[in-house]
Amino acid sequence: MIEDEELRNLYKISGEECLQKLEAGLLHLQKYPLDEATLERLRREAHSLKGDSKIVGVENVATLTHQVEEIFLSIKRREIIFSPDVCDRLYQGLDAIGLLVYEAVSGESTGVDTEQILEQLMQVFLEPQLHDTGTEVASIQDLRIVETGLENLPTTLALVEIAPEVEQEPQTLLTPLAQINHNAPQPGLNFIEDEELRDIYQVASEEHLDKLANGLQYLQKHPSDEAILEHLLREAHSLKGDSRSVGVENVTTLTHQVEEIFLGIKASEIIFSPDVCDRLYQGLDAIGLLVYEAVTGESSGIDTEQILNQLLGAVSTPTIQESLPLPVKTATQLDQAEIGQPYHTDTIRVQTRHFDALMSQAEELTLTKTAIAYTATEIEAMATLWEDWKAVSSEEKYLDSSFLNTNPYVERLEKTINSLRISAQENSTKLDIIVGELREKIYTLRLVPLSTVFQLLPRIVRDLARQQSKQVELIIEGGETTADKRILEEIKDSLMHMVRNAIDHGIETPAEREQLGKRAIATIWLRGYRTPTNIVIELADDGRGLDIEKIKQTAVKRGLYSPEELEIMTPSQIYPLILASGFSTRTFITEISGRGIGLDVVRTSIERLQGNIQIESTPGEGCTFRIQLNTTLGIINVVLLEVEGIVHALPIEFVQKTLLISQEQIYITENRATIDLNGQTVSVANLADLLELSNSPVYAYTAKEQQNSRLRSCILLKVGEEQFGLFVDRIKYTQEIVIKPQSQLLKRVRNVMGATILGSGEVCMILNPADLLKSLQQQNTSVVSIKPRKTIQRKRVILLVEDSIPVRTQEKRLLEKAGYEVAIAVDGLDGYNKLKNGDFDAIISDVEMPNLDGLSLTTKIRQHEEYKALPIILVTTLAADEDIARGSEAGANAYIIKSNFNQDVLLEILGRLV
Numbered sequence: 001m002i003e004d005e006e007l008r009n010l011y012k013i014s015g016e017e018c019l020q021k022l023e024a025g026l027l028h029l030q031k032y033p034l035d036e037a038t039l040e041r042l043r044r045e046a047h048s049l050k051g052d053s054k055i056v057g058v059e060n061v062a063t064l065t066h067q068v069e070e071i072f073l074s075i076k077r078r079e080i081i082f083s084p085d086v087c088d089r090l091y092q093g094l095d096a097i098g099l100l101v102y103e104a105v106s107g108e109s110t111g112v113d114t115e116q117i118l119e120q121l122m123q124v125f126l127e128p129q130l131h132d133t134g135t136e137v138a139s140i141q142d143l144r145i146v147e148t149g150l151e152n153l154p155t156t157l158a159l160v161e162i163a164p165e166v167e168q169e170p171q172t173l174l175t176p177l178a179q180i181n182h183n184a185p186q187p188g189l190n191f192i193e194d195e196e197l198r199d200i201y202q203v204a205s206e207e208h209l210d211k212l213a214n215g216l217q218y219l220q221k222h223p224s225d226e227a228i229l230e231h232l233l234r235e236a237h238s239l240k241g242d243s244r245s246v247g248v249e250n251v252t253t254l255t256h257q258v259e260e261i262f263l264g265i266k267a268s269e270i271i272f273s274p275d276v277c278d279r280l281y282q283g284l285d286a287i288g289l290l291v292y293e294a295v296t297g298e299s300s301g302i303d304t305e306q307i308l309n310q311l312l313g314a315v316s317t318p319t320i321q322e323s324l325p326l327p328v329k330t331a332t333q334l335d336q337a338e339i340g341q342p343y344h345t346d347t348i349r350v351q352t353r354h355f356d357a358l359m360s361q362a363e364e365l366t367l368t369k370t371a372i373a374y375t376a377t378e379i380e381a382m383a384t385l386w387e388d389w390k391a392v393s394s395e396e397k398y399l400d401s402s403f404l405n406t407n408p409y410v411e412r413l414e415k416t417i418n419s420l421r422i423s424a425q426e427n428s429t430k431l432d433i434i435v436g437e438l439r440e441k442i443y444t445l446r447l448v449p450l451s452t453v454f455q456l457l458p459r460i461v462r463d464l465a466r467q468q469s470k471q472v473e474l475i476i477e478g479g480e481t482t483a484d485k486r487i488l489e490e491i492k493d494s495l496m497h498m499v500r501n502a503i504d505h506g507i508e509t510p511a512e513r514e515q516l517g518k519r520a521i522a523t524i525w526l527r528g529y530r531t532p533t534n535i536v537i538e539l540a541d542d543g544r545g546l547d548i549e550k551i552k553q554t555a556v557k558r559g560l561y562s563p564e565e566l567e568i569m570t571p572s573q574i575y576p577l578i579l580a581s582g583f584s585t586r587t588f589i590t591e592i593s594g595r596g597i598g599l600d601v602v603r604t605s606i607e608r609l610q611g612n613i614q615i616e617s618t619p620g621e622g623c624t625f626r627i628q629l630n631t632t633l634g635i636i637n638v639v640l641l642e643v644e645g646i647v648h649a650l651p652i653e654f655v656q657k658t659l660l661i662s663q664e665q666i667y668i669t670e671n672r673a674t675i676d677l678n679g680q681t682v683s684v685a686n687l688a689d690l691l692e693l694s695n696s697p698v699y700a701y702t703a704k705e706q707q708n709s710r711l712r713s714c715i716l717l718k719v720g721e722e723q724f725g726l727f728v729d730r731i732k733y734t735q736e737i738v739i740k741p742q743s744q745l746l747k748r749v750r751n752v753m754g755a756t757i758l759g760s761g762e763v764c765m766i767l768n769p770a771d772l773l774k775s776l777q778q779q780n781t782s783v784v785s786i787k788p789r790k791t792i793q794r795k796r797v798i799l800l801v802e803d804s805i806p807v808r809t810q811e812k813r814l815l816e817k818a819g820y821e822v823a824i825a826v827d828g829l830d831g832y833n834k835l836k837n838g839d840f841d842a843i844i845s846d847v848e849m850p851n852l853d854g855l856s857l858t859t860k861i862r863q864h865e866e867y868k869a870l871p872i873i874l875v876t877t878l879a880a881d882e883d884i885a886r887g888s889e890a891g892a893n894a895y896i897i898k899s900n901f902n903q904d905v906l907l908e909i910l911g912r913l914v
Contacts, residue, residue: 001107002056008105010806011056015101018049022068022094026087033075033082043072047848048804049097051877054898055807058104059301060114064097067121074125086124093121119305126309190248190290191297201246202295208239209288210455212258216280217458223265223272233262239287248294250304254287257311264315276314281459283311354445361438368434371427375420382416389413439635443484450528450537451479453488457499457526464503467881471510471521472503478528483535487629490609491537494602498539498625499524501599506543506623516620518542533653534611535631540624546617551577558583568670572721573777575615579603610636610651610739610753612770614720626720636739638766640732640758641715644693647764649737649756654769656718658731660711675725677716683776684714684725690775691751691767719773726772739766751775795821796914799838801831801845801857802875807898811844811875811906818907828852832860840870841914844906847876847887855890862891871913875906 002008025042029035046069053061071090074080096117099110192198215232222228236259243251261280264270286307289300389409454476465472502524510520527538552566555577566574577583579599602625606613611629630636630653638649665675666684674681714725737756753768798820802808812822823838825831829851831843843861847854854874861867873894874887887895894909 002058002104004056007056007806007810010809011052011058012101012105014052014805015049015061015105018045018052019094019098019101021045022049023091026090026094029082030087036076039072039076043069043076044848044850046072047877051846051848051898052804052806054877055804055810056104058100060112061097061100061104063114064093064100064117064121067118068093068097071121071124080124089120089124093117115303115305118303122306189297189299190250190294192246192248192294194246197246198295201242201248202291204242205239205251205291208235208242209284209291210452211235212239212284213281213459214455216277216284217462219272220277226266229262229266233259233266236262246294248290250302251287251290251294253304254283254290254307254311257308258283258287261311261314270315279310279314283307354441358438358441358445361434361441365431365434365438368427368431371423372431375423375427378416378420378423382413382420385409385413385416446484446486447482448485448488449479450481450483450488451476453492453495454479454526454528456492457495460496460499461503461524464500465507468503469509470503470507472507472524473521474524474526476526481528481530481535483528483629484631487535487609490605491627491629494605494627495526495537495539497599497601502539502541502543502623506541506545508544530631533631534628537627537629538624540622542622545619545621545623546575546578546615548574548617548619551575554583569777571617575617576613576774578615579613607753607768612719635736636766637734637736638756639715639734640764641687641713641728642730642732643687643691643728645729646693647732647758647762648687648691649735649764649766650715650717650769651753651766652734654717654719656716656723659714659716659725661714661725661727662711675714677723680723682716682723682725684727685776685779687726687728687772690726690772690779717769717772719769722773724773724776737764737766795819796841797821797823797839798910799823799825799831799835799840799843801825801828801843801849801854803827803846803849807846814903814906815844815910818910820910828854828857831857835861835867842871842873842910844873844875844910847874847878847883855886858887858890858892871910873906873909873913 002011022042022045025038025045029038029042032038046065050062050065050069053059053065068090071080071086075082075086080086096112096114099112100114102108103110103112192201212232212235215228215235218228219225219232236255240252240255240259243249243255258280261270261276265272265276270276286302286304289302290304292298293300293302392409457476458474461472461474464470507522507524508516508518513520513522523542525538525540527536527540529536548571551574552563555561555566555574556563558580560577560580561569579602583600603613606627606629609629611627614626614628615623616626617623630651637652639652639655640647640649642648661675661684666673667676668674669681673684675684676682712727713729713731714727715731716723716725735758737758739754739756751768751771752765753771754766756764756766758764796819798815800808800812800815800822802811802824803826808824812824815822823834823840825834827849828845831845832852835843845854845857852860854876858872858874861870861872871894872892873896874892875896875898876883877898879897884895893913896906896909
């Protein structure tokens with residue numbers, strides 16, 4: 001049921017209007033089956049109802065109206081004959097849609113089986129000869145209205161059943177209302193009730209799917225390898241068996257068909273073509289979502305029968321399958337589609353010997369705990385002796401040496417203190433060793449190879465490259481390198497964004513590469529390796545490299561820096577600007593590309609892992625992203641230092657050395673404070689200035705102390721290829737610390753990566769070297785002032801062009817809530833006329849509209865010089881690549897698909913453009 005009352009009422013009105021027009025048009029079509037104008041009008045009405053349903057979240061109506069729209073399109077193209085059977089199926093589909101609309105606006109169940117209705121509509125494509133074979137199908141004359149008993153059921157939403165006069169009834173499509181039990185549970189998902197079985201099935205099925213995906217990737221290069229085919233057959237058979245044993249029948253059905261395809265390839269009955277490969281990938285995608293459905297109980301929206309038909313197309317009549325679009329998300333869409341379902345590993349397999357060692361350490365820890373408890377008792381005894389000693393001493397006025405040597409309290413106290421000292425030292429040392437070993441063992445249990453995440457990327461590279469008509473080879477190295485499983489969970493999305501960025505922005509088309517003298521096939525290298533203190537992941541490509549001039553232009557446009565500041569910045573300082581929030585050099589924005597959120601996600605993720613990212617680029621030759629992460633996430637080694645009386649910590653892996661620098665060694669180069677270090681110029685700054693601690697109460701005292709001292713302590717840091725020095729009051733010592741998580745209020749504090757608690761109980765900030773470098777660079781370039789932007793007080797005015805009442809109501813409400821003023825146009829022609837008579841900051845338009853569609857409107861607007869820079873955002877259900885390309889060619893700035901409509905995406909893109 002639609003929760004929002006206003007939208008509910010609007011949807012009810014528009015839904016009934018669309019259905020009335022569809023039924024009237026269908027009646028007209030029975031007399032004039034070749035009337036193309038009527039067919040186009042019917043298709044448009046079905047499309048409008050589909051769009052309205054998607055925008056308010058009524059997915060079952062959207063699904064059925066999409067199929068109705070496809071039927072009208074096929075009739076118009078003469079691919080389907082408009083026979084009495086086709087007409088009947090369309091009427092039955094409209095009846096079902098009417099009931100589902102009623103269900104959405106009233107909240108009362110109507111008992112419509114969407115899958116069954118969809119199957120009946122699809123039979124129009126699969127069995128077009130049905131009406132000629134003698135099969136009895138009731139025509140519209142054989143239908144009669146059933147008494148509903150519902151007071152407010154619209155007359156256009158008629159519930160129907162087959163009249164008894166028909167000799168042989170087909171399968172009932174709709175349940176008579178009298179037979180509906182409103183309290184009965186709806187048909188459930190294949191959810192596994194037993195928790196233990198559910199967990200075991202999740203782990204096993206994920207392993208099988210990983211091996212199937214990897215094997216399929218290998219099979220593309222070695223299609224005649226019988227060993228890999230045998231391996232794939234085993235994995236599919238095992239997954240089928242596991243699924244059958246826990247009652248997940250839809251997975252059993254699909255994996256059986258996958259197994260049959262592999263058998264056919266092995267027996268040379270099926271040629272392993274790109275089409276067969278695609279169908280297998282789509283099948284595995286669907287199986288993965290159905291497994292997720294079985295272990296979470298959340299619907300995946302997968303139509304098993306439709307996927308099965310796609311797989312059957314690999315062995316039977318492929319021409320049938322060409323007319324059936326797949327509902328399964330491709331690998332390139334998963335990171336957008338699965339928001340709220342992050343990559344997460346709940347279970348890992350561990351060798352028994354690791355658990356045995358862990359248990360032994362736990363037992364040792366228990367013994368040590370007992371020993372420390374005993375030591376506590378000894379401390380209590382010592383305190384008692386001390387009290388007794390004070391009592392005796394108070395009675396003696398003078399104590400000579402003979403008394404001290406012979407007094408039994410002194411002797412007992414001395415023995416207790418010595419025993420306590422030795423015991424405490426031994427137990428403390430032993431506890432340190434045991435805790436260290438225990439932590440190491442636990443850490444070992446959490447280690448997972450990088451290949452766990454790396455193996456997800458070949459499929460993404462393949463899909464993206466094919467989507468953009470590019471040829472890309474992915475080379476993976478170091479997949480055996482192990483890392484903490486949390487690192488892999490956090491880094492997965494970052495790697496996907498970096499791969500997308502490389503293919504979308506960096507890799508040229510084959511024709512462009514050949515013109516440049518390169519191989520038509522581009523290469524992306526993904527490497528993982530360990531250093532003594534870090535895990536390093538590199539993603540490199542041999543594409544066009546970063547365009548430094550475009551980066552500068554975007555930085556100026558975004559107000560990050562002025563042209564004068566950028567002029568004195570080095571490339572290594574300019575490249576990281578692409579990691580800024582919302583930064584994109586794209587002029588055409590879609591939900592997948594150009595929004596500037598990809599590399600921002602990477603930066604945020606790396607910072608959350610207390611790591612850093614470096615960027616290297618050579619114009620025309622390629623680009624490299626290098627991610628450095630700590631081997632452990634909770635514990636790091638730091639150097640403790642004091643600034644303005646406050647203790648801070650710096651991660652030791654960034655520290656090169658410590659120096660003592662005199663004032664005479666500091667000189668100014670290009671308005672920057674620098675020192676000469678082995679012939680190399682190194683920028684320096686006061687850490688107190690970077691942390692803005694100059695107003696500290698002890699600042700004046702410290703400054704005077706520094707003036708009296710000829711040499712100052714300087715700590716030399718290295719971030720990527722950049723070296724810089726920071727002056728501090730004093731350098732204390734190194735220490736292993738535990739990073740404490742920050743609250744949501746302090747989620748991102750400049751120059752700070754976290755906090756810890758020292759042994760003294762004092763809270764200590766852990767500084768972020770990458771941020772300190774940025775602060776130093778900004779301080780050095782601050783000689784050029786940045787003019788503040790003028791604040792515009794008036795509201796931004798948006799022209800919303802949309803013919804659907806529910807859609808424009810929802811979008812208008814969203815925009816006004818975000819602070820925009822909204823003007824409404826009911827179609828493209830109305831929008832064009834209002835544009836000429838008004839002053840607007842942006843246009844948001846539908847594409848398919850009467851009088852003037854959105855693409856024509858955009859083209860018409862761009863013909864006027866004064867509107868060349870006016871932002872235009874297209875919001876539509878048309879999701880094909882060619883549709884998106886047409887939007888770009890027409891001159892739109894952004895293209896948003898309604899089926900994936902996310903309100904935050906629209907507001908974020910609009911905010912960037914205006």
